[in-house]
Amino acid sequence: MDPIGGIGRAALFGGGLLICLLLETLFPLRPVTQAKRPRFIRNLVFAVMGAVVTRALFFGALSAVAVWSGETRVGLIPRLGLSEPVEFIAGIILLDYTFYFWHVWNHRLPFLWRFHNVHHTDLDLDVSTASRFHVGELALSAPFRAAQIVLIGVNPVSWVFFEVLVVVSTQFHHANIRLPRRIDRLMNRLIVTPRMHGIHHSQIRGETDSNYATIFSFWDRLHHSFNHDLPPFPVGVPAYRDPNELTLGRLFAIPFLKPRPWRLPDGQVPNRPVGS
Numbered sequence: 651m652d653p654i655g656g657i658g659r660a661a662l663f664g665g666g667l668l669i670c671l672l673l674e675t676l677f678p679l680r681p682v683t684q685a686k687r688p689r690f691i692r693n694l695v696f697a698v699m700g701a702v703v704t705r706a707l708f709f710g711a712l713s714a715v716a717v718w719s720g721e722t723r724v725g726l727i728p729r730l731g732l733s734e735p736v737e738f739i740a741g742i743i744l745l746d747y748t749f750y751f752w753h754v755w756n757h758r759l760p761f762l763w764r765f766h767n768v769h770h771t772d773l774d775l776d777v778s779t780a781s782r783f784h785v786g787e788l789a790l791s792a793p794f795r796a797a798q799i800v801l802i803g804v805n806p807v808s809w810v811f812f813e814v815l816v817v818v819s820t821q822f823h824h825a826n827i828r829l830p831r832r833i834d835r836l837m838n839r840l841i842v843t844p845r846m847h848g849i850h851h852s853q854i855r856g857e858t859d860s861n862y863a864t865i866f867s868f869w870d871r872l873h874h875s876f877n878h879d880l881p882p883f884p885v886g887v888p889a890y891r892d893p894n895e896l897t898l899g900r901l902f903a904i905p906f907l908k909p910r911p912w913r914l915p916d917g918q919v920p921n922r923p924v925g926s
Contacts, residue, residue, distance in 0.1 A: 670777035670825035679828040697781030725803020741808030764905035823847035
């Protein structure tokens with residue numbers, strides 16, 4: 651069950667990538683600090699490996715779970731007596747809401763952070779960072795995604811549409827795009843914007859542990875984890891500031907090595923200057 655198909659998904663990913671790359675060039679939000687090409691290639695390798703692993707190992711199983719959920723009408727939504735259009739919308743909203751908690755757990759549970767840390771070690775933030783997820787993190791998320799489908803009771807159409815929205819939203823809010831403040835504030839009432847998500851990638855731990863939402867921004871407001879309108883701050887994980895340590899091989903190894911404390915190599919803990 652895949653109404654979009656592999657070619658459609660590749661076109662969606664490639665189209666979003668090209669549009670964001672163009673907008674990043676025309677309207678950059680943060681100055682670029684690293685050579686773009688090697689970073690871009692590394693992150694696209696993660697994208698290809700993630701797509702292959704997900705397609706080969708998890709997509710078929712999750713599709714089967716979604717079909718079973720739609721046929722058996724298990725879970726919360728079928729018990730609410732909603733019309734089909736409302737069920738469709740409710741499924742997307744609840745999938746996004748519960749995925750908020752998965753992101754929170756990736757930051758708060760040390761074992762999950764080992765893998766999610768790879769995403770945050772990027773020394774610049776742009777649309778390619780949206781693909782920088784360790785295959786271990788993708789594998790660990792599969793049982794959670796299956797539980798989402800069954801417990802919420804979403805049908806296959808809602809699930810596929812949600813997955814498409816996740817790809818589009820993730821590319822957009824990781825992109826290094828500067829929106830006019832008025833437009834950004836207006837959009838951010840509903841969805842996650844690049845300025846909002848850029849704070850989530852800050853070197854300051856309290857800022858990294860905020861703005862967890864994927865599609866709809868109001869989950870962070872609801873749970874008091876919302877940060878906005880802060881000046882751009884250097885991104886990344888303080889303990890991983892050496893670009894020579896961030897090769898493909900070392901990035902894949904990070905989850906299996908001893909975790910490092912949230913400090914810069916000189917021992918300092920990043921923070922904003924007083925009054926900034």
